[in-house]
Amino acid sequence: MTTNTIDQTTAQLATIKLFAxxxxxxxxxxxxxxSAQSSSIDQQITLLTRDIEHRLAYWAQIFSRFxxxxxxxxxxxxxxxxxxxxxxxxxxxxxxxxxxxxxxxxVTPTLLQPLWAAGYKHSFETLPKSPKLExxxxxxxxxxxxxxSDLQDGFVAYDFxxxxxxxxxxxxxxxxxxxxxxxxEGMALDxxxxxxxxxATKLAERISQSHDWQCPCLVDLGGDMAIGVPKDTDLVTWxxxxxxxxxxxxxxxxxxxxAILKISSGAVATSGQDYRRWWHGGWQHHLxxxxxxxxxxxxxxTATVLTSDTMTAEVYAKYCVLLGVKQAIAWLNxxxxxxxxxxxxxxxxxxxxxxxxxxxx
Amino acid sequence: xxxxxxxxxxxRKKADPFAAIKISIMMISIIGTMAGWLVLLNQENQTAAVxxxxxxxxxxxxTNATIVDVDINQLRQVxxxxxxEIQVVARTxxxx
Numbered sequence: 001m002t003t004n005t006i007d008q009t010t011a012q013l014a015t016i017k018l019f020a021x022x023x024x025x026x027x028x029x030x031x032x033x034x035s036a037q038s039s040s041i042d043q044q045i046t047l048l049t050r051d052i053e054h055r056l057a058y059w060a061q062i063f064s065r066f067x068x069x070x071x072x073x074x075x076x077x078x079x080x081x082x083x084x085x086x087x088x089x090x091x092x093x094x095x096x097x098x099x100x101x102x103x104x105x106x107v108t109p110t111l112l113q114p115l116w117a118a119g120y121k122h123s124f125e126t127l128p129k130s131p132k133l134e135x136x137x138x139x140x141x142x143x144x145x146x147x148x149s150d151l152q153d154g155f156v157a158y159d160f161x162x163x164x165x166x167x168x169x170x171x172x173x174x175x176x177x178x179x180x181x182x183x184x185e186g187m188a189l190d191x192x193x194x195x196x197x198x199x200a201t202k203l204a205e206r207i208s209q210s211h212d213w214q215c216p217c218l219v220d221l222g223g224d225m226a227i228g229v230p231k232d233t234d235l236v237t238w239x240x241x242x243x244x245x246x247x248x249x250x251x252x253x254x255x256x257x258x259a260i261l262k263i264s265s266g267a268v269a270t271s272g273q274d275y276r277r278w279w280h281g282g283w284q285h286h287l288x289x290x291x292x293x294x295x296x297x298x299x300x301x302t303a304t305v306l307t308s309d310t311m312t313a314e315v316y317a318k319y320c321v322l323l324g325v326k327q328a329i330a331w332l333n334x335x336x337x338x339x340x341x342x343x344x345x346x347x348x349x350x351x352x353x354x355x356x357x358x359x360x361x
Numbered sequence: 362x363x364x365x366x367x368x369x370x371x372x373r374k375k376a377d378p379f380a381a382i383k384i385s386i387m388m389i390s391i392i393g394t395m396a397g398w399l400v401l402l403n404q405e406n407q408t409a410a411v412x413x414x415x416x417x418x419x420x421x422x423x424t425n426a427t428i429v430d431v432d433i434n435q436l437r438q439v440x441x442x443x444x445x446e447i448q449v450v451a452r453t454x455x456x457x
Contacts, residue, residue, distance in 0.1 A: 013450065028450040196456070223454040239447040243454035262447050272455035286456075302455055359447065 014041065016049050020056040021064070022123055023196065023222025027052065027203070030216040030236045048211065052203060062089050063195040065112060066123050075181060076112065076188040082173075082180045089191075090172060090179035096194045099315045100167045106290060106322040107315050108167055112188035114293035119280030127278035193318060196221045197269060197311030204228030224269040226310045235264040239359070245274040245301045245342055258348050259340060261306065261357045269313035271321055272302030272342075287321050299325045299344050306338040306357060325349070 012032040018025040029048075031041055064070040068077075075083050085093075096109040119127065171182035183189070200221040207217045208228030216236040217228040227238060241257040261268065273295070276286040289296040303320035305313045316337065320328035325343050329351075332339050338354035350358065 013448070015450070023456060026451060193456075218451055220451045220453075222456045223452070224456070225451060225453060237447055238451070239449035241449050241452040243452045246455060257452065260447075260449060261453075268453050270453045270455055275455040304453055 014045055016045065016052065018049075018053065018056070020053070021060050021196070021199065021221070022066075022125075022192075025056070025222070026220040027207070028218040028220070028238070029207070029213075033215070033233070044213065048207070048213070051206075051211070055203065055206070056199070059088065059195070059199055062086055063092070063191055065190055065192065072189060072191060075183060079183045079185045079187060082171075082182050085179050085181050087179055090174070090181065092191055092194050092198050093170075093181060093189070094172060095198070095311060096191060097167055097170060097172075099194075099312075103315065103319045103322075105167070107319050108290055109189050109191050109194065110167060110170075110187055111288045111290060111293070112190035114288045115190055115286065117293070118284040118286075118288070118295055119278060120284070120286055124276055124278070128280070129278055131279050193271070193314050194311055196224045197226075197267070197309070197314040200224050200226040200310040201267065218263075221310075224267075224310050224314050225263075226267045227263055227265050229265050237262050237264050240268060242270070242304050242340055245272060245346065247274075258342065259350070260359050261354075262359050263306065263357060266306065266308050267310035267313045268304060268306045269310055269317050270302055270304040271314060271317035272300075273298065273321060274301050287318060289322060296322050298322065300328060300341055301344045301346070302342045303328065304340040306354060 012030060014029040014031050016027040016029070018027075029045070060067070060070070062071045065072060067073060071086060071089055075085060075089070093109065100108050115121075169184040169187065173180050173182075200219045203221075204217055204219045204226035205228060207213070207215055207219070208230045214230040214233075215228070216230060216233065218238045218240075219226045219228065223243075225240065229235060240261045240263055242259040242261060244256040244258050271287070273285040273287055277283055278285075285295045287296050287298075288294065298321050300321045300323070303317040305316040305320070307313045307316060316339075320332070320339065320341060323331060325341060328339075328341060329349070331337075332341075332351050332353075336353045337351060338357060339351045340354060341349045343349070
């Protein structure tokens with residue numbers, strides 16, 4: 001984990017930047033109420049940063065799917081038996097399961113193996129982003145030139161059994177202070193998207209309500225954000241840009257914005273098939289459709305959702321991509337959800353519920 | 362002894378200067394109120410026309426939806442003042 005910078009951009013805004021859990025993290029603190037209390041804000045920010053790093057490291061030990069020793073991966077390796085887990089993993093898994101019927105089964109935590117089959121078995125930074133890079137990676141390991149199946153469709157031989165991903169087969173129980181999970185044989189969990197949202201909310205709550213400071217904050221975990229609001233204080237309005245979809249792997253960045261949002265509470269998250277793409281016998285991305293267990297072919301490039309908490313925003317954004325433009329629009333309208341969709345032609349669509357939060361760019 | 366009819370006539374003569382002023386004030390008030398309503402109605406009609414035009418232009422793209430295609434230039438024209446007051450501190454995008 002690397003602490004890049006601690007920026008004091010204005011007299012009332014401090015910024016902490018980290019890299020952890022495979023994503024860039026930025027925490028913005030409104031220090032307006034602190035200047036009269038503390039003579040050394042920099043020192044306090046340093047202490048807060050240590051606290052945040054400690055929590056992120058702890059959560060990575062629980063939820064990482066790239067560490068065989070993480071609690072999640074140990075659970076995945078011990079199916080057909082009751083396994084004791086932490087309260088954190090129990091909570092995230094329970095919430096992930098609760099979202100399944102709300103998303104018609106499309107957003108589910110049981111798609112780790114299809115993700116592996118698509119080539120996403122190691123951290124994203126290590127994945128080849130072009131055919132040439134994939135061949136270079138493959139030349140470093142034993143490679144059977146007679147087996148063309150991987151090159152043709154990018155997928156290894158895989159047990160296509162939808163029952164293995166049925167959420168109803170997961171059991172959870174809590175007794176005598178112990179949290180236990182039962183995973184059926186053939187099932188493996190990936191909680192990445194859920195965990196980012198959950199961590200963002202937990203950090204925002206920690207900084208704004210239980211920390212000594214109780215500081216208004218905006219926690220950005222790789223583009224998924226939570227607003228921290230201390231009790232009995234005036235709301236702070238934060239400006240959040242909605243980025244233009246990522247076009248390629250150019251070194252020059254993609255910092256153009258399609259909209260600016262003003263947010264005082266709640267959360268915002270964006271999901272899409274624009275960034276997490278890699279070459280594995282063809283272009284793959286990380287949003288797996290549970291019906292065919294392959295990266296979804298959707299006309300939604302990115303979806304941004306504004307709602308009460310970050311995990312919900314992340315799940316709903318992913319749901320919009322999996323639904324496609326037409327069904328996503330109908331669903332967003334039905335439930336009056338604030339959202340911005342960008343389709344594969346880069347057309348921007350905004351729900352009426354989002355308009356109160358839109359300001360000029 | 363004063364005759365009652367002459368007393369009434371005297372009373373009416375005393376009230377006349379004020380009556381004219383009162384009538385003038387009342388007429389000005391009525392005219393001003395009517396003018397104000399006309400201005401408001403005119404503004405509402407203009408606003409409704411703009412909203413309808415935006416929605417109509419996107420009917421073919423989105424069916425039975427209240428979602429409106431947003432041109433980034435429209436965003437830049439709307440609510441320009443608040444953008445100067447709110448600082449953008451973060452950017453939401455697909456997972457980075």
